[in-house]
Amino acid sequence: MERDSSPDSTARPRLPLHKTFAVAIGNGLEFYDFLTFSFFSIQISHAFYPAGQTSHGLLYTLATFGVGFATRPLGGFLIGRYGDRVGRKPAMTLSLTLMGVAIFAMALIPSFARIGTAAPILLLLCRLVQGFALGGVVGPSTAYLVEAAPPERRGLYASLQSATQDLAILGAGVVGFVLSSVMSPQALDEWGWRVAFLLGVAVVPLGLWIRRSLPETMPRADAGVAPAVKVRVPVRLVILGLLMLGASTISGYVLTYLTTYAQDSLKMSANLAFRATMIIGLGEASAAVMSGFLSDRFGRRPVMISAYTTLALLAVPTFIVMNQSPGMTIVYAAMALLSVLVDLASVPAIVVIAESLPAAVRCGTLATVYAVAIASFGGTTQFMLKWLIDETGSPLAPAWYMTGACVMGACAALLVHESAPRKIAAARAAAKPGVGTLEEV
Secondary structure: OEEEOOOOOOOEEEOOHHHHHHHHHHHHHHHHHHHHHHHOHHHHHHHHOOOOOOOOHHHHHHHHHHHOOOOHHHHHHHHHHHHHHOOHHHHHHHHHHHHHHHHHHHHHOOOHHHHOOHHHHHHHHHHHHHHHHHHOOHHHHHHHHHHHOOHHHHHHHHHHHHHHHHHHHHHHHHHHHHHHHHOOHHHHHHHHHHHHHHHHHHOHHHHHHHHOOOOOOOOOHHHOOOOOOOOOOOHHHHHHHHHHHHHHHHHHHHHHHHHHHHHHOOOOOHHHHHHHHHHHHHHHHHHHHHHHHHHHHHOHHHHHHHHHHHHHHHHHHHHHHHHHOOOHHHHHHHHHHHHHHHHHHHHHHHHHHHHHOOHHHHHHHHHHHHHHHHHHHHHHHHHHHHHHHHHHOOOOHHHHHHHHHHHHHHHHHHHOOOOOHHHHHHHHHHHOOOOOOOOOO
């Protein structure tokens, strides 16, 4: 294990890449628990918003999914500040524990048919706890990965955070595919989706166990206090970060909605729709790692700008092809293409924010910015997509929504300062021949 001797750190450990999977796996478990709700939204709507009680069951379920984002900024702020004061590891442990409790409770809530309106109310409360917990996971885990990485490999290390989110999508898709293959639609509605939730609960202790041997990376963590010097948060970076993460969030949740879209708009079976989810998860996970590598080599800005621009140009044509030729091969190929482009843009966005922030406020600021972006854009996306499709009658509404988001992200990426150490060193060497060292976090 190497140690960093930069002024910003206090003999901070540098971990080999394989050991950082302990951080990334726990992060993936939390996202599996949170996103499984979306993938089983059709089945959950039948259990908690039955057709006999409302004609908008799916819309109400998607609204409940969105409510889970309302508490993410609060979780990001409180757990993020906890991570800056006490340590990255305790903050990650707290968020994972809360998520496990919430998903376990959700799996046990009786249906509307058994306890009436208490069922959707309890469901709503569990989603609020889930949102609070997930709001506090990205800041500590990303800060940890950036601080544990060698400077020239921060993009690659931090990409594991996004890659495990995507593997969580893949895992949810696999679980949904298996359950929909072996169960009747009625059984899947009644209790099959609960099995998917309980599987997420079962692996939470594993996530807690594999994290316990990790060293702390927060400066002055051994003293148990934050640095005494007051550090100012860069406002310009926060604003641009919100726009970039907002663009990535909308694009990502358009993809997440495609499991529902395939069933609701393209009239595909649940089994085929879950196959599409698996493809999205695999495509995004592969692209996340590739994006981290490319952003280390060529810079955060070029990778982001290229990916956002390509997405803006291809979103509408891709949806047109899916709707005109809704065959399995066409739909899956279109989803794979979009999923790769989304993660090519999203990984450098979060890395440029993390490594540009002062270490003393990195965890809390990153967690809050990420959670606010997710709450503002992600929490409304799936509801807005369904509402726009219903109101306009156009199945291309999700594509236009994604296009607007990507234009916003590309503009923000043009304005943000480059933060990749390799690019900074190259620029300094060009300005002053013979000078060119990697800048430390």
